[in-house]
Amino acid sequence: MKLVFIHGSGGTGRVWRYQTENFPGSVAVTLPGHPEGARCASIEEATSWLRSELQSETGSEPLVLVGHSLGGAIALQYALEHPDEVAGIILVGSGARLRVHPATLKAFEQAIDHPESFAEIFAESFRKVAPGFAEELGELTNTLGPAPFLDDLRACDRFDVVERLGEIDVPALAIVGTEDVMTPPKYSTFLEERMPNASARIIDGGTHFVFAEYPDEVNQAIAGFVASLAES
Numbered sequence: 001m002k003l004v005f006i007h008g009s010g011g012t013g014r015v016w017r018y019q020t021e022n023f024p025g026s027v028a029v030t031l032p033g034h035p036e037g038a039r040c041a042s043i044e045e046a047t048s049w050l051r052s053e054l055q056s057e058t059g060s061e062p063l064v065l066v067g068h069s070l071g072g073a074i075a076l077q078y079a080l081e082h083p084d085e086v087a088g089i090i091l092v093g094s095g096a097r098l099r100v101h102p103a104t105l106k107a108f109e110q111a112i113d114h115p116e117s118f119a120e121i122f123a124e125s126f127r128k129v130a131p132g133f134a135e136e137l138g139e140l141t142n143t144l145g146p147a148p149f150l151d152d153l154r155a156c157d158r159f160d161v162v163e164r165l166g167e168i169d170v171p172a173l174a175i176v177g178t179e180d181v182m183t184p185p186k187y188s189t190f191l192e193e194r195m196p197n198a199s200a201r202i203i204d205g206g207t208h209f210v211f212a213e214y215p216d217e218v219n220q221a222i223a224g225f226v227a228s229l230a231e232s
Helices: 013-020 043-058 070-081 102-113 115-121 131-144 146-158 162-167 185-194 215-231
Strands: 002-006 027-029 063-068 086-092 172-177 198-203
Touching: 002 013, 002 043, 002 070, 013 027, 013 063, 013 131, 013 215, 027 043, 043 070, 043 146, 063 070, 063 215, 070 086, 070 146, 086 215, 102 115, 102 146, 115 131, 162 185, 172 185, 172 215, 185 198, 198 215
Parallel strands: 002 027, 002 063, 063 086, 086 172, 172 198
Antiparallel strands: none
């Protein structure tokens, strides 16, 4: 099985540093337009790109897709479109519907013309991440700028597979922090309730970036899930 990490809105594969260091042989992809290449306009388009990218790298090896937020949407879409290629999916701070508040979209739209306001949006986002990595994530965010975030958030806002969750019968694990206000725990428990083979893991104190804040707990959950796939 090939463990593939998919970042969230406005990120790159570098956000998964604690995970790729812990899982040798895993891959953390960077979606096009972050910053190289043309950005995908939808979750479906990103899913198509990911499949093409992975087929050239992993061939027919079964996939375990681990997606954060936007990346979780891509994992769900991939499982819907190509279930035979997926051994399991792990959704971190994600959901079946990812509506974005209009005020948030407006803030990112304004940040394109007023980049000085961009850093303020993320002032508290990495407060629970270890200082060195928090600084790295902050620099990454500022380097990418608001445009990739805005396009990604628009793609999230259009994503909705609530009515199709029953079709996804591959094993699934939904990980979320208790303090995640962007994709709160109810999103993950909903996935657990509506998907035939899903469970939720709620990590006390975690925010939307729980995988960077509590890497040991998240990595243990991932390892346990992967081990259960190997046993089945």
